[in-house]
Amino acid sequence: MAQVGDQLTQPEEGWKRVEDTDTSIKYIGTWHSASNSTLYSGGTMKYTDESDSSVYFMFSGNKIRLIAYSNSRGNDSVIVKIDGVEYTFSMKVGSVSPALVFEALNLTGSEHVFELIAPSSTDTNNQVRIDAVDIDINAYIYQPPAQVGDQLTAPEEGxxxxxxxxxxxxxxxxxxxxxxxxxxxxxxxxxxxxxxxxxxxxxxxxxxxxxxxxxxxxxxxxxxxxxxxxxxxxxxxxxxxxxxxxxxxxxxxxxxxxxxxxxxxxxxxxxxxxxxxxxxxxxxxxxHPDEVTDVRDLDIGKRIRCHYTAKPDEVGYFYGLGKEHYVDGINDFIPPESTNEPDGDFYFIMVDDEFDGRRKLIADRPIQNEISWDTLNSAGIASGSGIESNVLFFELPVIYSNDSDTISVRASSENDSNLYMAWRALNPQTDTAYGWGSDSSLEMPQWLEIDLKSSKKFNSYSFTTRDANVESQPLSWNIEASNDQLNWDILDSRTSGIVPNYTRRSFFFDNNKEYRYYRINILECSRSFVVIRDLSFSESEKYSSSTIRLITGGVNSSDTDNEWDEHIVNSDLNGTITPGDDDVWNWSGKGAGNRQAWTTTTVSGSPSNRIARGASTNISLSQSIATNNLSINRVFRPVLLIDIPSLYKSLILYNNHYYKYDNISQVWIDLGVVPTEISAKETLFLEEGMDDLTGIDSNVLKQLEDDVLYLHTYKPK
Missing domain, CATH: 2.60.120.260 (Galactose-binding domain-like)
Structure with a gap:
């Protein structure tokens, strides 16, 4: 067995060698390279003649050897630290290369920190060197975590x-x-x-x-x-x-x-x-310091993230309200000058709490350019009333095949045509006449299943009927969930009549459990096959309604009674911003040109024109633009009106008993006599209270066979 001071040209049995050039070895301070295929292991070595220079790495195993060139110009008080324990040794031992200059055996633990430190005596005649490191044959060395002061050109693992x-x-x-x-x-x-x-x-x-x-x-x-x-x-x-x-x-x-x-x-x-x-x-x-992730936490000046994706000159789809869609920390957001084919995040900023309790939010940037007012109007967004955003909001990612990195889908059957494959139910950019379609030669039930590839808790879902053949609509269905694809829990059951083509409907249900697999199981259909499109499940809190529309802009430059002037030009959002701040509202196009936002406002005497607001240097600019104009400077900046979810739990009082309605079994559940203690009553409301009363109509109430019923509500603390 080699001893310290011996020449060691190759690692001994049970050891393996790591050369000085290995990228896991970190050199701090000033180190020089020397080359000599005869003297140095691997043909190279590193040396320093400046104090406070050091070498740093981590290694596994329970033993280590340092290989270096030892001669009269080596330092005789070199410092090594292993897991903070300090050792001192000499590199001035004869003239040997490559030499075993230091070793530590029988170390405790499986992973260790190694430091080689040049002492204060280091100079050109007292050098510190490293040629190679020998470690256990089954061990490895690896780069230590970055330390303050290190250059870090990319994020480390984790x-x-x-x-x-x-x-x-x-x-x-x-x-x-x-x-x-x-x-x-x-x-x-x-x-x-x-x-x-x-x-x-x-x-x-x-x-x-x-x-x-x-x-x-x-x-x-x-x-x-x-x-x-x-x-x-x-x-x-x-x-x-x-x-x-x-x-x-x-x-x-x-x-x-x-x-x-x-x-x-x-x-x-x-x-x-x-x-x-x-x-x-x-x-x-x-x-962002003013960012919230739940609509219930919104207040004037607060903002919430949303994702938007669209094709050129088409109104796209909003999804993931409150969620982050991380790409690389550089391209996560739609650029402030916008793009004609956006696929990124933006912020909705709350600007007002309207008289009817609705929150008003405006996008912090134009989210799409090269889009005409006519296109926005065809989608229902350009009118003053806007469009119900449950037509537009999606929680699941858009996919383009039955399997993706984030989710996968499968179905009990698919129509022969490529236009009816399962994934088309989850792609809102699919032609509105298509979606997932079951095989017309097979009878119901037929199902469509989503594999989330991780467990999540959902409590709502929505889907759209196709824009053709009203007969291919579902009439009754279950929402089912599983963690093994064998045992399925029924979360919701629905029966419906025929609705107009291209109608989007949302449904809510109680669920406190996480599942990996969710499916819609169609029990009855109005035709030989069913078509489902824009299917989405949500884990967000439900809200009663929300609307997407354009901002109002004033009929001319002197008309300031409009949302653009009130909120973007003049509002400090309750002291949270400087009015008109371009870093908040991105109205200038950030050097990319006059990005002017379409508004709902008609130009007096010019019915084919609409007011567009903003410009590269003039936030107050108001211009009359033809509605069919889709130049790069015509942009879409949406307004969102949203009702905040109810914070209340409700139960029905009947004959001194509390009842709740089960949407799945469609029966009333007797919860027993009303508790006399306040704490017991609070617990009952928290655990059993209903937070969605939309399915309870007069026919449902008549099941309790009493003309006198009381609705009791409780707001959790």
């Missing part, structure tokens, strides 16, 4: 990255966006404003701030606060100019929502301060 251009980041003070090769996504933001701050929120349990280290003009007095607590004081001033540097990190947070502020320690500091990107755990998501 993390995901958001660029500094992401709309969830709010910049306070005067900031400059700068294009530069070498920074992440070739763009960064910086400020010399002494009150400049970065604000954002995130859901997760860890965070990293990616910036730079620069030799001059950058601040050495920056602070990061999470939930109001100072978690890091850091500097962007250093000796070497380095981009994409991990400036600070915080791990071990409680999994949940956290608010982050990064700013200067002193308001007298006017040195530059920059941000390049944000990394968070891949189990989380970045959130």
């Amino acid at each position: 993390w995901k990255r958001y660029d500094d251009t992401h709309p969830a980041i709010r910049y306070e003070g005067d900031w400059i966006r700068w294009d530069l090769t070498g920074v992440y996504n070739n763009i960064f933001h910086y400020t010399s404003d002494e009150v400049g701050e970065v604000h954002f929120s995130f859901y997760g349990d860890k965070i990293r701030y990616i910036g730079r280290i620069w030799s001059s003009h950058y601040s050495d007095g920056l602070e990061a606060y999470i939930d109001g607590v100072l978690v890091s004081s850091f500097s962007q001033l250093g000796e070497a100019n380095t981009e994409q540097v991990l400036n600070f990190e915080k791990t071990g947070l409680d999994l949940g929502k956290h608010n982050v502020v990064v700013k200067r320690a002193s308001t007298s500091d006017t040195a530059n301060f920059m941000i390049d990107a944000i990394d968070i755990g891949d189990n989380g998501r970045l959130l």
Whole structure:
């Protein structure tokens, strides 16, 4: 067995060699390469003649050897740390290469941290070197997690990255966006404003701030606060100019929502301060400081995310209200200048709480360009009343085959034509005359099944009848769910008459269990085969109604009694923004031209024209545009009117007993005598109370055989 000081040209039995060039070995400080196929293992070695340089990696197994060139110019007080335990040894042992200069055997544990450190005595005559590392034959070395000060050009495993251009980041003070090769996504933001701050929120349990280290003009007095607590004081001033540097990190947070502020320690500091990107755990998501994920939390100035996808000059589909559709942290959102074929997120910002209790929200950006007013009008969106958005909202992703990375579908049968394959039920861009169609030669029941590839809890669903052959509609059906595709629970049962073609209907049911597989089982159909399209299940809270329409714009430039002037030009949204802020409303087109938003407003004396609002330099600009114009500057900015879900639970009081109605069995369930204790009554309402009374009509109430019934409601605390 080799001893320290021996020449060791090859690893001994039970060992394997890792060369100095392995990418898992991290070199910190100044290291040089030397080549000699005779002297060095693998033909190369690394050396340093500067103190405080170091080598860092992790390895598995219970033993390690360091191989290096040992001679009179080697350092005789080299430091090695393994799991924090320090060892000192010499590289000034004869003239041997490659030599075994250090070893540690019988280590405790299966994974270890290795550090090789150049001491203060290091210089050209006292070098520290590394030629190779030998470890157990079944072990491996790997790169350690990044540390503050490291360059980190991509998120590590378990993390995901958001660029500094992401709309969830709010910049306070005067900031400059700068294009530069070498920074992440070739763009960064910086400020010399002494009150400049970065604000954002995130859901997760860890965070990293990616910036730079620069030799001059950058601040050495920056602070990061999470939930109001100072978690890091850091500097962007250093000796070497380095981009994409991990400036600070915080791990071990409680999994949940956290608010982050990064700013200067002193308001007298006017040195530059920059941000390049944000990394968070891949189990989380970045959130705007004013962002909510549940419509019930909306208030004036708050915003909620939504996804929109469309084909050129066609009204598309909205889905995933409150959800994130992460792509890469760069292209998640529809660009502020919009596009003619959008497929991305945007924000709905709440601007008003209307007299009838409806919340009014306006898109923070144009979500589609090169679309005519005539196209929007044909879809029902351009009118003042708009269109019920349950025609447009989808919770499941759009797919283009029966199997995808996110979900898959299958059916009991499919019509011979490609136009009736199962996946077409989940693709709203399918021709409206088609969808999933069952085999016309087979009798009912026929079913369509969705595999979510993970368990989720759904409590509502919707689908659309085809725009042809009213006879192919379902007349009765069950919604069923399973976790093994063998045992199916019935969650909802419905019976229906014929409805007009291309009618979208939504249904709600009680469900507190997560399932992987959901299916609609058609029991009876009005024809020999059934067609279902735009099928979607939802895990979101139900709301009674919502509407999508265009914004109002005023009949001329002096008419300011309209939504564009009231909310976008003049409102500070209860003090949450500066009125007309282009970083909030994206009305300018961000240098891409005069992006003017269609409105509902007709031009006096010109019935074939409509008012369009906004321009590259004039937020108040009002122009009369022909309704068939679909140039790149004609854009769609939707308004959403939404009723917030009921916060109340309800039961029917009859003969001193509480009852609830079961939509599946279509019978009343007797819950027993009304409890006398308040706590027991609250528990009964929480566990058994109905939150959807839409299916209870006079015929249902007559089942209780009493003319005097009482509706009791309870609002959970």
